[in-house]
Amino acid sequence: GEDVEQSLFLSVREGDSSVINCTYTDSSSTYLYWYKQEPGAGLQLLTYIFSNMDMKQDQRLTVLLNKKDKHLSLRIADTQTGDSAIYFCAESPNTNAGKSTFGDGTTLTVKP
């Protein structure tokens, strides 16, 4: 079945850039997402990218997709303490956009 993998932890200093990486196995993945989850809260969709795109930028967030290597990354510029959270990478196939497979999440800790 589909598999999505992420590194579990990332620690950066405030003001630095954070890069969270994700790999997936499903070749039919069409939608790739990044979600943020703060402690005790639900999921917040940060951004998404379609598989026919290489890059998407949205304010401090930059998503890079290497479809050949099935590698997705999320870069957060000027990371702030409020960015500390768990970040989930997820993928969905074209045939069922809502049926997402999630990675295990990367816990981002931003130190002042």
Add this chain to the structure above:
Amino acid sequence: GAVVSQHPSRVICKSGTSVKIECRSLDFQATTMFWYRQFPKQSLMLMATSNEGSKATYEQGVEKDKFLINHASLTLSTLTVTSAHPEDSSFYICSAVDIYSGNTIYFGEGSWLTVV
């Protein structure tokens, strides 16, 4: 923007009782909703796909008789955990797809279930 609302956000129930969690799409119609479960410090696991007007599709290993899903209208899906046990304690999250806005997925805020 579109919002998916879950209720209750937190619930405590006794072992052996049943508890219902609602998932509502507030300003769009969702023919399909999804229910996920998240154990502490773990990822989200898809439990089932809720289809309006028909039976839910359950993922392998999910007991359909224990986790009853009803999608009676285009804006409401309910998940009922029957005969709850402490091991059912978890964070349950639903999502809905707005097919009229490019298949955008919206997640609810999640519901914490504690079975004592």
